[in-house]
Amino acid sequence: MRQSPDERKLSDAELVRRARDGTATAFAELVTRYQDRVFNTCFRMCHNHEDALDFAQAAFVKAFENLARFRGGASFYTWLFRIVVNLVLSGRRAALRRTTIALDGAGGGARPLGRLADHREPGAASAGEARELQQRVASALEQLDDEFRAAVVLKDIEEMDYAAIAEVLGVPVGTVKSRIHRGRLMLRELLRAERAYVDRR
Amino acid sequence: MTAAERERLLADLSAYLDGELPAVRVQEVERGLADSPEARQLLAELRQVRDRLHALPRRAAPAELATAVLRQAESRLAVARRQSPWSRRILRLGAPLAAAAAVLLLGLLVRQSLHRAPPTTVPLAAERGAAARDDAAPPVPAVGLPLAASEEFVARAAPPASDELTRAMYAAGEVDEESSGADGPLFAVVIQTQNQAEYATNAALLASWSAPKAPAAAGNGTTVGRARGPSPGAAGRAERAASPVPTEYDFELEPPAADALLAELLETNARDRVTVSAEHGAPPGQVSYELAELTAPAGPEFAEAHDQPVDRPEREQLSDKSNAASTHGKPARDEPAKPERLKYLSLSPKEGRDADDQGARPASLPPPYKGFPFGARGVPPAAPVDGMATQPAAEKVRFRVRLLPPTASATAPATEAGR
Numbered sequence: 001m002r003q004s005p006d007e008r009k010l011s012d013a014e015l016v017r018r019a020r021d022g023t024a025t026a027f028a029e030l031v032t033r034y035q036d037r038v039f040n041t042c043f044r045m046c047h048n049h050e051d052a053l054d055f056a057q058a059a060f061v062k063a064f065e066n067l068a069r070f071r072g073g074a075s076f077y078t079w080l081f082r083i084v085v086n087l088v089l090s091g092r093r094a095a096l097r098r099t100t101i102a103l104d105g106a107g108g109g110a111r112p113l114g115r116l117a118d119h120r121e122p123g124a125a126s127a128g129e130a131r132e133l134q135q136r137v138a139s140a141l142e143q144l145d146d147e148f149r150a151a152v153v154l155k156d157i158e159e160m161d162y163a164a165i166a167e168v169l170g171v172p173v174g175t176v177k178s179r180i181h182r183g184r185l186m187l188r189e190l191l192r193a194e195r196a197y198v199d200r201r
Numbered sequence: 202m203t204a205a206e207r208e209r210l211l212a213d214l215s216a217y218l219d220g221e222l223p224a225v226r227v228q229e230v231e232r233g234l235a236d237s238p239e240a241r242q243l244l245a246e247l248r249q250v251r252d253r254l255h256a257l258p259r260r261a262a263p264a265e266l267a268t269a270v271l272r273q274a275e276s277r278l279a280v281a282r283r284q285s286p287w288s289r290r291i292l293r294l295g296a297p298l299a300a301a302a303a304v305l306l307l308g309l310l311v312r313q314s315l316h317r318a319p320p321t322t323v324p325l326a327a328e329r330g331a332a333a334r335d336d337a338a339p340p341v342p343a344v345g346l347p348l349a350a351s352e353e354f355v356a357r358a359a360p361p362a363s364d365e366l367t368r369a370m371y372a373a374g375e376v377d378e379e380s381s382g383a384d385g386p387l388f389a390v391v392i393q394t395q396n397q398a399e400y401a402t403n404a405a406l407l408a409s410w411s412a413p414k415a416p417a418a419a420g421n422g423t424t425v426g427r428a429r430g431p432s433p434g435a436a437g438r439a440e441r442a443a444s445p446v447p448t449e450y451d452f453e454l455e456p457p458a459a460d461a462l463l464a465e466l467l468e469t470n471a472r473d474r475v476t477v478s479a480e481h482g483a484p485p486g487q488v489s490y491e492l493a494e495l496t497a498p499a500g501p502e503f504a505e506a507h508d509q510p511v512d513r514p515e516r517e518q519l520s521d522k523s524n525a526a527s528t529h530g531k532p533a534r535d536e537p538a539k540p541e542r543l544k545y546l547s548l549s550p551k552e553g554r555d556a557d558d559q560g561a562r563p564a565s566l567p568p569p570y571k572g573f574p575f576g577a578r579g580v581p582p583a584a585p586v587d588g589m590a591t592q593p594a595a596e597k598v599r600f601r602v603r604l605l606p607p608t609a610s611a612t613a614p615a616t617e618a619g620r
Contacts, residue, residue: 031267039262053266060270137253155219156254162221181215184250191250 012076019067027067030076031060037158038084044153045088047142055091059084078167081154085168089146140190148183155180202236210237214244218251390602392466393474403604406469407450410462450602466602 007015007029015033018026038059042052062083063070070079141149147169154165155176162180166173202210210233216222217230234240394400454462467475 028267031270035262035266036259039266040260043260044257049260049263052260053263053269056262056266057269060266064270133253134257137257141254152254156251157257159255162216162219177216177221178212180219181212181247184215184247187250187254188246191253 013072016067016070016072016076020070027064030063030080034077034080035060038080041081041084041153041158042088044138044141044157045085045146045149046092047138051091055084055088059087062087074167075164078160078164081158081160081164081168082170085150085154089150092146136191136194137187140187140194143190144183144186148179148186151176151179152183152187156184202233206233207237207239210234210240211243214240215247218244218247389476390463390466390600391476391605392470392602393476393605394470394607395474396607399470400604400606402469403466404448406465407448407602407604410452411450446606448604450604452600452602454600 007025010018010026010029012030012033015026015030019030035056039052039056042055042059043049046052046055059080063080066083070076074082141152144152150169151165154160154168155162160168162173162176165176165180169176171179210230213222213226213230217227222230234244392403394403452462
């Protein structure tokens with residue numbers, strides 16, 4: 001068995017090239033390299049550990065299956081994230097359709113945030129408050145429409161630049177800019193509304 | 202500032218915050234910010250939103266993600282193969298991915314064996330890849346893998362590699378140099394076909410390996426394929442019309458080529474109809490490849506070739522035995538069966554195993570294959586046992602494939618083979 005300790009130092013492009021040539025450990029290195037980011041993005045997109053795991057898994061498998069078709073026009077990173085986001089968005093659309101039918105028009109609005117606020121314990125320590133703030137932010141993010149959430153997550157959590165996000169989402173850079181801005185505005189409103197709700201109590 | 206200018210200013214604040222505006226526009230925005238408290242307020246709020254999002258804790262991928270990716274990848278490959286089990290073309294297309302999956306598994310295994318007990322079955326296909334195929338990917342260098350190891354993978358091994366088998370047998374002293382240097386085959390592979398279509402497919406496959414191009418691809422002028430009985434010839438498809446009779450094909454292949462051929466035979470046929478036995482050093486049938494399902498397969502595409510019952514207790518016993526015989530001895534953990542698990546391949550001394558299990562080994566049987574195959578296989582390749590380390594890499598593998606026509610009692614419908 002030949003060890004290749006320097007595989008971790010290789011660029012994505014070189015790993016992809018090797019993986020396509022049959023060096024599967026190169027693909028394994030790519031998985032290792034991106035599994036945390038992929039999973040975190042999935043988690044922030046769907047706000048559910050199990051779903052995130054499913055989506056991340058499906059994305060890597062799909063990348064694995066399609067590696068031979070990856071021709072290096074994009075970076076592997078954006079190509080992978082395009083798979084990730086497409087899977088999450090299409091999966092969530094399917095889930096949303098089911099949910100919509102089940103709820104039959106009930107719910108909506110800021111209900112989840114309000115419910116979260118109901119569980120707020122008065123006099124919580126600062127660490128608890130910080131955690132609660134994180135929960136509120138995460139819940140607000142969950143409230144966004146998928147297209148805005150995807151843009152905001154890729155920008156503010158995954159820290160991609162607009163060009164990469166445009167590539168991942170398959171939309172023009174101008175659209176990315178607009179979605180990020182509108183997404184942040186909506187988040188601001190959601191957090192503000194919820195803050196007001198909490199303060200009234 | 203006009204209303205349109207104000208609107209444009211506010212709309213650009215996120216891009217300004219992100220450093221995504223062109224320099225000219227940055228200057229305009231900064232002038233606008235200087236003039237507009239509203240814009241400054243919005244910018245501060247946008248920054249706060251951004252910072253709060255950025256401060257959300259990162260969720261690390263759970264360990265099972267990499268494991269699941271590998272399992273899924275292999276599963277997809279298995280499905281792809283079964284959807285077109287008779288197509289060598291598909292197999293060729295899948296070969297690089299199959300090799301990739303195998304190496305992933307092997308890497309896991311290596312990693313695991315560094316930390317824990319040696320595995321009971323080992324994905325040996327890592328390097329078999331498609332080395333001998335005419336359009337094959339280059340041999341896959343198997344490398345340590347920085348992924349979380351999972352014992353589950355140990356149970357889901359890739360098809361066997363006969364070079365590993367050969368080395369293992371050498372290492373275990375089951376094949377001595379003298380006998381292996383004789384003209385006879387080292388291994389006998391017997392394929393019991395169930396219908397004429399299966400027979401024809403196997404004949405075509407074997408014929409293609411007998412064709413001159415196959416040894417050329419295998420490299421180094423290996424002599425391959427002296428078919429006995431009706432000559433299969435290169436035009437294997439012609440066999441389909443012929444009346445099947447028992448046919449033998451002799452091969453002498455470089456280990457990667459032998460692996461590839463063996464893997465194709467195992468991929469093409471139901472596992473319980475392929476028997477691989479050592480001709481020297483052990484009576485035929487004494488050592489058999491055994492492939493069984495751990496659990497019921499998930500989809501209808503698995504139904505075809507995998508009707509063997511779950512046989513976990515037996516496997517666990519084998520695990521314990523083999524591990525105890527190895528230098529890393531530690532019993533395999535009893536993990537619960539999972540439905541998505543595929544199959545495992547194990548080498549086991551069949552009759553000896555049964556006798557052992559009953560605690561009464563017949564004296565007529567040769568001693569069990571201590572260390573074979575698990576002893577050699579369970580050692581991480583990075584730290585091979587002596588026998589493996591000294592084994593010449595270019596040792597050719599001789600084996601004879603005996604293709605048996607369907608018996609009268611074969612019940613498999615012809616349509617099954619056509620799938």
